[in-house]
Amino acid sequence: xxxxxxxxxxxxxxxxxxxxxxxxxxxxxxxxxxxxxxxxxxxxxxxxxxxxxxxxxxxxxxxxxxxxxxxxxxxxxxxxxxxxxxxxxxxxxxxxxxxxxxxxxxxxxxxxxxxxxxxxxxxxxxxxxxxxxxxxxxxxxxxxxxxxxxxxxxxxxxxxxxxxxxxxxxxxxxx
Amino acid sequence: xxxxxxxxxxxxxxxxxxxxxxxxxxxxxxxxxxxxxxxxxxxxxxxxxxxxxxxxxxxxxxxxxxxxxxxxxxxxxxxxxxxxxxxxxxxxxxxxxxxxxxxxxxxxxxxxxxxxxxxxxxxxxxxxxxxxxxxxxxxxxxxxxxxxxxxxxxxxxxxxxxxxxxxxxxxxxx
Numbered sequence: 001x002x003x004x005x006x007x008x009x010x011x012x013x014x015x016x017x018x019x020x021x022x023x024x025x026x027x028x029x030x031x032x033x034x035x036x037x038x039x040x041x042x043x044x045x046x047x048x049x050x051x052x053x054x055x056x057x058x059x060x061x062x063x064x065x066x067x068x069x070x071x072x073x074x075x076x077x078x079x080x081x082x083x084x085x086x087x088x089x090x091x092x093x094x095x096x097x098x099x100x101x102x103x104x105x106x107x108x109x110x111x112x113x114x115x116x117x118x119x120x121x122x123x124x125x126x127x128x129x130x131x132x133x134x135x136x137x138x139x140x141x142x143x144x145x146x147x148x149x150x151x152x153x154x155x156x157x158x159x160x161x162x163x164x165x166x167x168x169x170x171x172x173x174x175x
Numbered sequence: 176x177x178x179x180x181x182x183x184x185x186x187x188x189x190x191x192x193x194x195x196x197x198x199x200x201x202x203x204x205x206x207x208x209x210x211x212x213x214x215x216x217x218x219x220x221x222x223x224x225x226x227x228x229x230x231x232x233x234x235x236x237x238x239x240x241x242x243x244x245x246x247x248x249x250x251x252x253x254x255x256x257x258x259x260x261x262x263x264x265x266x267x268x269x270x271x272x273x274x275x276x277x278x279x280x281x282x283x284x285x286x287x288x289x290x291x292x293x294x295x296x297x298x299x300x301x302x303x304x305x306x307x308x309x310x311x312x313x314x315x316x317x318x319x320x321x322x323x324x325x326x327x328x329x330x331x332x333x334x335x336x337x338x339x340x341x342x343x344x345x346x347x348x349x
Contacts, residue, residue: 055330055332058332059328059330059337109322109340113180113197114183115183115184115321115322116323117321117322117338117340118319118320118321118322119317119319119320119322119338120317120318120319121315121316121317121318121336122315122316122318124311124314127312127313127314127315127335128313129315129335129336129338130335130337130338131337131338131339132337132340134340134341
């Protein structure tokens with residue numbers, strides 16, 4: 001093979017890997033976990049959240065946390081998925097793809113039809129991010145925390161669901 | 176739909192990112208509300224003006240000398256190919272010398288720096304902190320964010336990103 005021929009073959013291989021690589025990565029489904037937690041200044045803290053309490057307190061500033069619901073779903077890429085998080089609010093996810101071990105997705109938090117948050121994020125694979133709704137602990141009388149975890153993994157969705165979890169809502173195509 | 180809803184959806188309306196029912200709702204409201212109609216027109220005009228400004232800037236760019244300059248470098252790169260072709264014959268000697276030099280430098284570097292660890296500078300600490308955040312298992316990068324009364328926080332320990340909406344139902348329905 002000539003030098004030019006070898007170069008062309010190498011470039012072709014690199015191009016094919018560029019095209020195929022992300023598709024292979026995206027062929028794995030995306031596991032989404034949405035946990036809704038109510039933060040209040042006083043009262044009992046949910047035993048299941050006791051371990052998380054210091055971190056939640058750092059995030060929200062409140063003293064007590066109660067689990068409102070948890071939903072786990074395996075979602076398809078480039079499909080809009082709606083999670084009912086209570087209080088007339090919903091979390092709308094549009095997973096777009098994997099880049100550098102990060103899950104790219106559009107996340108919208110709606111209250112009825114009103115958009116509270118509309119964002120495009122790149123979350124580390126298997127990582128968790130938090131949406132908080134409510135007043136600061138110094139001035140407010142409670143808040144809602146929505147913990148969003150996304151993992152692109154070939155493993156099966158874990159079957160353990162915390163008690164008090166709400167029934168899973170069916171996927172809705174929104175907007 | 177009221178004026179507050181339209182204000183929230185204004186960007187999406189002008190960019191036609193809303194769903195058809197939402198587009199219709201905003202258009203219906205704007206047709207009956209002078210203030211919202213004005214806001215829509217103002218934002219549309221602003222975007223139009225920005226687009227025209229950018230187009231003018233691009234039109235004024237002189238690209239006529241770019242390709243000749245690129246073409247002028249092509250003949251100059253051919254002799255380098257010849258030198259690359261000759262490289263395999265020269266590589267064993269030069270490669271060995273360079274590998275030896277690199278080993279010596281590496282050994283000197285590690286043996287000199289090993290006994291004392293320099294105190295990181297404040298900027299180094301900031302860099303390390305950013306690096307830790309980047310490597311944290313919950314790191315999230317926000318490419319785009321819109322909404323009202325929003326604050327983004329990052330928990331220092333785990334690097335968890337928090338998007339906080341300072342909002343209550345009372346705010347929505349005053």
